Amino acid sequence: MNFILFKRLFIGMSFCLLCSCQLLRGPDTVSSVEFSPIREFPLFDSQEIIGVAAQIETDEQDSLLVIGRHFGLGYDEITRANSNVDPWLPEPGSTVRLPLRFIIPEAPRKGVVLNLAAKRLFLYDQKNTNKVFTYPVGIGREGWETPQGLTRITAKTANPSWTVPESIRREHAKKGDPLPRVVPAGPNNPLGDYALRLGFPGYLIHGTNKPYGVGMEVSHGCVRLYPEDIAKLFRHVAVGSQVRIVNQPFLTAWDGDTLFLQAYPPTHKDPKQVNRLVQDLIARLQKIEQESGRLIDWDKVHVAIERSDGVLTPILKGHIDDFYLTISRPSIKFKRPIPKAIDVDAWKLNVATLPNVKQARQFAAMLNHQGPPIPAHAFATKVIAGPFSSSQDAFSAKKRLLSEFSITAQIMEPGKIVETPQALQESTIFTNLLTFFD
Incomplete structure (x- = not known):
């Protein structure tokens, strides 16, 4: 077994709680191992890469979103690494790659470091400098960008209430979804169970009642x-802890004699800024090539930039692609949300008719992943939401669909059959996906 392979496996085993392991047969074929994931990694002074890339097979209860959540990956991370797999309804037996290898951002290893491009937070343990925690995050969308720079945690609050900013109240009012001035703690509070206030006025690090929007x-x-x-983050940080927010889409690092590139889509950048970032990367790599005497495979560099899926790519000539450790399927803590069966005597919503059966099933799965979920079923090409225990719950879901998806669903009273609703095109669904997780 070569040294680099051994080192990666050692780091991976430190990341995983190994239950059983079979012999390895070489760098390209790795026997299955069983492990339970945690979010902390060993970190040594000169170490620039943490974690281990792995892969598992799906079963009938999976979606990429629940797999990602189990292994500490956000939506973009898990879906971009598996662009050939349906994120909502993967075929049982599909191979899912888990991009759990990360290049540490270029920043002082102190407190919290958040890389917007990676949508990932790193927490450096001040009591144990040989340890780092990392978590996927959701960040601001276009027009509501998360600020960059150095700040601190100024307050910690458990079970926070949310004082809704006037700008957000106006935005929701325009959509026909007026918000109160204060949302109390509870399942409908978008701050979740914990909030960390930052020195940037009006900005928080917090939980969520829409977990499958993490990573977007x-x-x-x-x-x-x-x-x-x-x-976990709430327990590990104190008021006054440093928080540094950076935006680094192109990360490079050495692991032994192998140079890796980890590329993410540039976040909140216009085309000129993106082009400048690419040129800066090329200049940096040319300098590495000149100083190290090692030849860079520029075709791999351009493919990695074009792909920008966050998967580590070895970019020296003659180096094979990174391997994925095949792991025995663990007991996934989270299951694809499956609602109760439709009851003819329950309240329901006739939501939409999709162009085909597959899109209807995907859209129903999307509704079920919403937080709080809107229970939904696909009947051929038709999507029916429910069952709801009362007319109030049905009208509440109808209001959400109109506000967040611009869909006018029809109330189905107990025992009542409703006319087929408007046809909903695929483009409409996915155009509104990000808004739906807001």
């Missing part, structure tokens, strides 16, 4: 984490 650019500028991750 969907917020009004705040940084959101999975509920289980914000609980």
Whole structure:
């Protein structure tokens, strides 16, 4: 076994709690191992790369979103690394890559470092400098960008209420979805269970009641984490802790004698800025090539930039692609949300008719992943939401669909059959996806 392979496996085993392991047969074929993921990694002074890339097979209860959440990956990370897999309804037995290898951002290793391009937060343990925690995050969307720079945590609040900014109240009022001045703590509070106030006025790091929006650019500028991750971060940071927010889409690092590039789509950048970032990367790599005497495979560099999927790519000539450790399927903590069966005597919504059965099933799955979920079923090409226990719940879901998806659903009273609703094109669904997770 070569040294680099051994080192990667050692780091991976430090990241995983290994239950059983079979012998390895070489760098290209790795026997299955079983492990349970955690969000902390060993980190040594000169180490620039943490984690291990892995892959598993799906079963009938999976979606890429629940797999990503289990392994600490956000929406963009898990879907971009598996562009050939349906994120909502993957075929059972599909191979899903888990891009759990990360290049540390270029920033002082102190407090919290958040890389907007990667949509990933790194927490450096001040008591144990040989350890780092990392979590996926959701960030601000276009027009509501998360600010960059150095700040601190100024307050910590458990079970926070949300004082809604006037700008957000006006935005929702225009959509026919008026918000109160204050949203109390509870399942309908978008801040979730914990909030960390930043020195940037009006900005927080917080949990969420829409966990499957983590890893997207969907917020009004705040940084959101999975509920289980914000609980850990809340325990580990103190008021006064440093927070540095950077935006580094192109990361390079050495692992032994291998040079890696990790490319993400540039966040909140216009075309001129993106071009400048690419030129800066090329200049940096040319300098590395000159100083190291190693030849860079420029075709691989351009492919990695074009792909920008966050997957580490070895970019020296003659170096093979990074391998993925095949792992035995663990017990996934989260299941694809499946609603109760439709009851003829329950309240329901006739939501939409899609162009084909597959799109209807995908759209129903999207509704079920919403937070709080809108229970939905696909009947051939028709999507029916429900069952709802009361007319109030049905009207509330109808209001959300109109506000967030511009869909006019029809109320189905108990025992009542409704006319087929408007046909909904695929482009409409996916255009509104990001708004739906806001």
